[in-house]
Amino acid sequence: MSMPDAQDDGPVTGGGGPVLVINAGSSSLKYQLVLAGSGEALASGLVERIGLEGGHAQHTVTGTEHELEREIPDHTAAFEVLTAQFAEHGPDLAGASAPVAVGHRVVHGGARFATTVLIDEEVLGTLRDLVPLAPLHNPGNIAGIEVALQAFPDLPQVAVFDTAFHQTLPEAAHTYAVPLSWRQTFHVRRYGFHGTSHAYVSRRTAELLGRPVEDTNVVVLHLGNGASACAVAGGRSVDTSMGLTPLEGLVMGTRPGDLDPGLPAHLSRVAGMTLPEFDHALNKESGLKALAGDSDFRTVTELRAAGDAAAALAFDVVVHRLVRHLGALALVLGRLDAVTFTAGIGENSAVLRAAVLERAGLLGIELDHDANDTVAGETRISTADSRVAAFVVPTNEEWEIAREAAQLLAGQSLH
Ligand code: AMP
Numbered sequence: 001m002s003m004p005d006a007q008d009d010g011p012v013t014g015g016g017g018p019v020l021v022i023n024a025g026s027s028s029l030k031y032q033l034v035l036a037g038s039g040e041a042l043a044s045g046l047v048e049r050i051g052l053e054g055g056h057a058q059h060t061v062t063g064t065e066h067e068l069e070r071e072i073p074d075h076t077a078a079f080e081v082l083t084a085q086f087a088e089h090g091p092d093l094a095g096a097s098a099p100v101a102v103g104h105r106v107v108h109g110g111a112r113f114a115t116t117v118l119i120d121e122e123v124l125g126t127l128r129d130l131v132p133l134a135p136l137h138n139p140g141n142i143a144g145i146e147v148a149l150q151a152f153p154d155l156p157q158v159a160v161f162d163t164a165f166h167q168t169l170p171e172a173a174h175t176y177a178v179p180l181s182w183r184q185t186f187h188v189r190r191y192g193f194h195g196t197s198h199a200y201v202s203r204r205t206a207e208l209l210g211r212p213v214e215d216t217n218v219v220v221l222h223l224g225n226g227a228s229a230c231a232v233a234g235g236r237s238v239d240t241s242m243g244l245t246p247l248e249g250l251v252m253g254t255r256p257g258d259l260d261p262g263l264p265a266h267l268s269r270v271a272g273m274t275l276p277e278f279d280h281a282l283n284k285e286s287g288l289k290a291l292a293g294d295s296d297f298r299t300v301t302e303l304r305a306a307g308d309a310a311a312a313l314a315f316d317v318v319v320h321r322l323v324r325h326l327g328a329l330a331l332v333l334g335r336l337d338a339v340t341f342t343a344g345i346g347e348n349s350a351v352l353r354a355a356v357l358e359r360a361g362l363l364g365i366e367l368d369h370d371a372n373d374t375v376a377g378e379t380r381i382s383t384a385d386s387r388v389a390a391f392v393v394p395t396n397e398e399w400e401i402a403r404e405a406a407q408l409l410a411g412q413s414l415h
Pocket of ligand 1: 295301345348349
């Protein structure tokens, strides 16, 4: 992935120093030591199979990967592995590369957190209160914060929320037409996710267009294992495909995206299915996995190319849903300047991008097939005559989290 030029990314007045970015899940802990000013990754790594048999860690510094096999019973042990990897292979967290802050990715900030915040006991308490909104994600995020606070008690630690960028959604876009008590008492509304990615990619798109962010309208298609589309008007999220949870919207690796809300009651009647069974199936057994037998889009693409009918249908369903959301979000924006693809599938699958954009002529997008087939880093994939531009922009959530942390420390207002 190419890195945007440092001078293109706007001022980071919080200083360009190293920020240790932590993305802790229930059984894994990803990290990157990244310079907030330039986005340069000084080191990155992963500790996985926490609490499971066969713990494994990997630490990459100056292009060299260092692997480690060890049982990792809990997040405390995972953080010990992280600090040990830095101590053994560098860079020196206590010396020249000492982080100025720790930035934690937190999936769900509810309606309580509209911006990045400095973590204190009160914030931690609120995060625990929010667990019912994201039971699969927030507990791991919180465990990561707790051990990092113990390991680096003197460093400022900030929480960067996947939901925060979408707190600008107008009421009409985030309100579900459901009973008032659900909305008032149980905070049922649309929140949206992948906010750091949508923020980063939409800003880079404006920079690539050479337009002020404040006057640029973009639809970002973040297509990875999880996938969401976002309409960004003048740097603010105005609509997005995910909702209360990351289940809504596009077809994903193991999630179905949009469904008829009548489905749980129907399956309960005809199959005696319970809610936990339904929840599990929608989070883990649906999407590409259900349609093609494999949740990995690259595998699905290969199966399709080899003539597999189920994989061909899965591909068509993914494309259809994308076209539908893209059209809807373009109309929400009213004026569209660009569509930008990002994340594992968006950055790497020329065939998927072509299938979507070939059906987007109505929006004024003309695909440059050669550019699309030879994407390397940030690339314009629409023709010079195309009324609306299309891009591939590799996402960089770690850099965005580091920037947010640095800006918060500098006391700047965010978003
Ligand atoms: P992410 O969650 O952003 O890491 O994206 C993971 C998804 O990207 C998986 O479904 C991968 O199969 C998909 N992916 C990665 N590389 C390619 C590729 N060359 N072609 C198609 N899909 C890819």
